[in-house]
Amino acid sequence: MAPILEIQGLYKNYGSTEILKDINVSIDAGDFLVLVGPSGCGKSTLLNCIAGLEPISGGTLSIGGQDMTHVSPKDRDIAMVFQSYALYPTMSVAKNITFGMKVRGVDQKTQDAKLKKVAEQLQIDQLLHRRPGQLSGGQRQRVAMGRALVRDPKLFLFDEPLSNLDAKLRVEMRTEIKALHQNLGATMVYVTHDQIEAMTLATKIVVMKGGVVQQIGTPAEIYNRPANMFVADFMGSPAMNLIPAKAVKNGSGNTIEIEDKTGKPIVLKDTSGRDLPNNVVIGVRPEDISEPGARNGKAQQEADFLVDIVEPAGADTYVVTSLGGRQVTARLHAETTAQPGQHQTLAFDMAKVSYFDPDTGLRLN
Template identity: 55%
Template structure:
């Protein structure tokens, strides 16, 4: 039985439907990341779990107990907000202990709990400081400490790293992952950053316009996107999504993209059913490479000559932009590869890793 279960959850504000039948279940100790563009409903969903927003219909269960009618204080959850929400007139130790004090926990127990959490987060030296004397990363640790000290059944994080600079965001992401591994507590985490989602989650739920697009492990969501939206949203650089047509004869098939033709090895029955029709051909940049970098374990590699329009060195990688049909296509090549704009070079397509989508329904065919 799932530890946190959301069943057919709907939320409306007057005539506007914000959440449209959400179904998600995660096991105890799971790390669920809710990801999607601004306005997709992920923060609203988090707030309904917390009890900060009522729901229009549906069910929320925590550890087998229905909680939709319970006050937030009765749900045994702790939340870390984007804004940290620290009390400026209290020092760090007092901020961490405040929730315990309000619940009537004896002073000795509070002090022991604060010391334990401060040691875990390595903020012992900050306990006497006020929030105004802390950096953004330090304030975030204090906000996390205030949640951790309660030892709740579920932690809720609402874009906790969005106010931090890029390097600190990476460092804090690592700290959150370490905390989850050591504590084993169930976490629900909201972000618009798909890199955060991929690195932190045991399960990712992708939302768009209040509709759940896909739930799965990071590998499932990245490697087997359910539709064009998920394929486009997850990954950086994004997946190449190229208008194409399919030609299937007997047991073979090929994708036609302008003057380019790519053979498909062992096309599925679902794909063969689209013979003669337009499709969307999807391939990630790492699966379009210079020939010497092609995956040696791949069953099918197709090589085509491509004219290079743009070269983007990033240090560890080099991305090149070419054009197939009417669409720009990004490939990832070795940093040492000598390629310049205007060159015509062979690029290798790993056909084991490509995807095909229906342009009308936008769902993945295979």
């Protein structure tokens, strides 16, 4: 079966400036693809190219097995939810949702049935008589989603739909979108700069920087095996610790030496048999630096550190120290006795460590 969306060698230029460079992405029916990256990385431009709102400068784009490279947006069988809601202020909620069907000549009985179903799904059936100006931001976003859902398209496109909402409502709407995806089995492409949204919503993530795809993978692949230091640093909260180190060949493994705050080496052992260069950057998630005995695993290796900062965070406490000239964060349990200015024994889970080339930034294992 052909992918629902297939992008091959896509380029987008504005004059002599390249905005998107050799984009290759494909998703199957039912996938939830999230395009994520910092502001200006090209993710919204790529979404607009998929929608047909931006002409592409090179490459091809197909939807449902049909070439849509130069097809008008109205003929692409897509529905789009914008950041700005884009609702008609003089129309009721019901008319906003059914307006597209009315324009396409859908009969009234079908309009009413789809309106009823979508309104119940989004819990806005009590708001159908109101106008957008009488709604909260979250209610407006539900209406915008409802307008897309009644289309029953091949692709749903979301352009940072939650960025105008407050933190609590963002979490609630994120859960609703996830539930909608699971219940409908729809294929969705979603743009966000929020890596937590990406991790929680996606079945597949595309991480972008400077118009270039950095990595494509499942949330677990992106989180556990980042392709380079940019992905390692961008995906995760707190971010993966990236620590300059020396790797010295030692039998079947390597000895990893990291300078502490005083310039003395912290020595850890890598027994994986990797072939590492002398200069290396080790990547370790905060949760993989814990107190001795807090986690099971033969790869736990202990060392003594001077604590700089202690940050209570409810169920966890973050402890910050300095290694290799970088701030390093450990995620400890809430009842930790760690104190600023005191030494603390911490255990590294060496089975979870990533290694990166300090010159290219690329993953070494």
